[in-house]
Amino acid sequence: MKRLARLRSSLPLPARRDGNQSLALTATLAATLRFNASEPSAPKRSGAVDLDEEAALPSSVRNRRPPTATVKRGLEEFDAYYSLQQLCPADDWRKSVERLCLPLPPAFRVKPGLICRGEGVAEEVQALLRWLKDWQPEEVGWCPGAFRLLAAGDIGKQGRLLDKKLNQILVQAQRAGLITRQETASMLPALVLDVHPEHLVLDLCAAPGSKTMQVLEMMHGDLGEATALPPRGLLVANDLKSWRLNRLRERARRQPAAPLLATCADARRYPNLFLVSTKEGQRRGRLRFDRVLCDVPCSGDGTVRKARGLLDHWTPRGGLAHHGDQLAILCRGMELLAPGGLLTYSTCAFNPVECEAVVAAGLAWAKGSMEVVAVDVPGLRLQGGLTTWRVPAPAPSLDAPVGGITYGSWEDVPILDRSSGRLRRTMFPPAAYTPAAKATAEIAEQLKRCRRLLPVTDNGGGFFLALLRRLEHVDAPLKRGDRVRVFFNGLEAVVRGPGSGPFTGLTRVTYESDGSMYHVASDGLERSIAPAPAPALASTPCAPATEEALATPGDTTEQGACSGTGVAEAAAALGEEDAERTDAPKRLSLPLLPVSEEDWQSVAVFFGLVSDETKAAELGVQAFPRAALVYGPDPGYDGSPGSTPDIALCLASEALREVARAPAPRPVLRPVFLRPAPQGSRAVVFPLARQGLDGLEAGLGPDGCEWRAVAEAAPLLAKCCTRRVVHTSLAALRRLVEGPKEVEASTVGADPSWPAGTVVLTGRRGGDRNSEGPLVALLAFLTSSGRVRVVYQKGLNSRLLVTLALPSEALAPNG
């Protein structure tokens, strides 16, 4: 210790914002001791070798590491390492650590349609909050419609609530579509992205889908409840892991999802998506997104309140392994962003190596084409980003102080650690890879605009967020595959790579017109952001968008049939090839096929749907978005051998209908109507919703129409149908869901003389069909003997749905 004290007085240690942090100081000094020893002028530390010497050593010696049995882990290590990083004033950090040891209060957002502007939340939500009062619900001031439960008790190892009753209420309320459970910190990225219904949005690491669902709600916005129209934009939810993506798809079934497309690909090299359109003047070619979310995989030490036990094994080195992937994902996200577009980079980790270091390296890579936007969330105190930080040594050491050995710059790293392959220059503050002092200072300035959320300020978890904007007129360096315009002749070309040999310093391009190749000076090229001409697409939209599209890594999608109409043609066009592939039914046919006139007439006549707005207004209903109706896949169909998929008609947004190619697209669309496939038929290739249709599967007779409406479509049909809608009171609906399974049609006001088949039952508070109260809509089946039976959504307690919508005096918790 004496030696440390002497060194302390002689070394230029970084100025600390706090006074006394002995653990951190110990670590700093010990680290300084170590890297000083590696400086060229200093005598070589015992065991330290230079690169040449090291290469000569046998690999058994080169790779030797101290035994891990003695490695320090846990809270003390965590506290010391982050005290050293000075993420915030010492007092805030101390309080944050205290909070991190407490269980995380569960939080949820209520559906946007249930937040009444200026009047708090709708009555259903007030009823839910009264049910939850024992668990002390508290409004999260900075996020509209968000609540957390302060007295929810402890959390199990898997992050599950141990209070079973509370768990059950939250699960049911979520299934009923009233709320979405989400950690408060995780609500930040979507909140600051300012998503609009017409935006093209890409969520690169989306599963299990908390932020995707939030964005989806924002895209549907008020539209979702107030009108039947789906939003125009596109939301691509991607994840590397197919099983995690399934959880996202399951969640998406609880809400309108017209713009949602799930894809399964590596975000580090996410392939270009292509749009196709047969109509003149519409978007075509390679797709750039208005909004991109990079919620990257990380060490996750900001979630220790939920992931109980994570701290027991915590070491400072947890973040090192993620840095490379995080940077690659951020760079790909920036490439896919349209000029003027916004991107969020977020982690639920505290470690600067996974946070500021990645943003700094991303900014350097983008060469001035991106800027960090300072985020201000009214009502929430966020910590500014760091400009300097320390990087942990890649391997544990027996003599390391608490908090581990850390380095402040690349120069400080001993050769042995440099050659370990686990440290990269980009993990360090930007001076390690941008020697120009001006560039370093500019990046540091931008890093201050990053934001860190600490448990002390929000009673949630730890979170890091950077909001980046792609500058309108500045572009990243040209790369292979980029489209460019050649200045001197104005022709479009594609970049093939840097020139070599006598052409070193030039850029090799291929002209689109004739495929000829030339070398051009880089300053004679302009990045082409105009949509790519796609002559082949206009005439035969099912052809590959470009040669490049075919070569896209990871893209194994078959081209769907685009000509012809109707299910049979589509089935025939998809043909033998799909039938031979075992996973074929899980794939989505792109572009999605519009519903044929014959099938549209079939549902329109039976339910009295009109697509013309004027006519609909005359009839007092909303126009049905017929143009958005496509043959879609079944999110629940598992493609098991021997089972025959059914056919579904689903709503798809305009932009989703234009997507021509995507990597391994998964079905997410929610069916509105379905038609069971004839048993034993091979003609039908479109899978369809089987789950969620308990009532239908229970053996109800066929509709007068060959298509059946699905239970989840009840709210949409209630707005658009001119036939087969019964307006009744909430009390009558409640009697129906609580009472006997079947009742006389007249008891709910249905006409028993109607042909058998689906009817839509609606109720508003007070029983007045024109009142302003929220509408509850349920699907029921009218039998030929004049009785009515409710068709339930799978997993949804309709009783809860109706009960929540009832006036407060009628409410009684029933678990």
Ligand SMILES: C[S@@+](CC[C@H](N)C(=O)[O-])C[C@H]1O[C@@H](n2cnc3c(N)ncnc32)[C@H](O)[C@@H]1O
């Ligand atoms: C922090 S989680 C995302 C959480 C999600 N955004 C949410 O809000 O529910 C990170 C996700 O990245 C995925 N992932 C990991 N490596 C990936 C890669 N190379 N490409 C795409 N996704 C990846 C993981 O499977 C994981 O689901």
